[in-house]
Amino acid sequence: MAEEQKVLTVNIVTPSGIVYDHHATLLVVPAMAGQLGIMANHEPIITPLEIGEIRVKRTDDPAREDAIAVNGGFMEVSHNVASIVADSAERARDIDITRAQSAKERAQNAIKTASEHNDTDELRRAQIALQRAINRINVKNHLL
Template sequence: MAEGQNVLTVNIVTPSGIVYDHRASMVVVPAMAGQLGIMANHEPIITPLEIGELRVKRTDNPGHEDAIAINGGFMEVSHNIASIVADSAERARDIDIDRAQSAKQRAETAIKTASEKHDSNELVRAQIALQRAMNRINVKNHLL
């Protein structure tokens, strides 16, 4: 096989534009059914993604994994291209930990308020906001 056939192109796009575009030996995504690892020459697949850490093993630095916090979306793999369309995505190196901690505190306060008011819609929104904030914190600290 030619070298190009053992390489996977990984790109992540959000409504704000391209967040990530690199060649990789493997990508691991938080699929709805659990963690899903994709390597070159994988069969075509489309899968929904949930809030979580996406990891990329790049070909130009085999000992390093890029970590990206994503907040839902989907991934399509075809012809050695893994295209991820996410609601939002942030590389670990770009996450502002103070901002993420503030978002976590706001979400915790919103959960408490929604629980006291028995507002189930607001409670769900606050729980999702907390999950997103925790994901960003964990990816920044690479604890996932």
């Protein structure tokens, strides 16, 4: 009988290209149904993702956990490969906290303006922008 593989390959791709490609022992993603943990030899699955943090426990350094901010997308797991296609994704180490704070402030101002003008479409866009900015800030602070 063949020995089961204990490694999961994790790939994260955005329209801009490959953001992440490593081997892992554990992957945690923000699925629509809640946090989903994936390990090697997981049954095939396809799931949509929400705005949130992806965490990857790497095989090359068991004490290391990578954090990646994603803004929606989906994940497919099959044959010990987790392929994530995200609208956008940013590794914690690459997040500019000043830029993320500015985006948060802009979104908060846009929410206030949209609320004052009863513009529901703009309000929804601003709320999503705020979620994304807060997610980036939280992922960056997770690294610290």
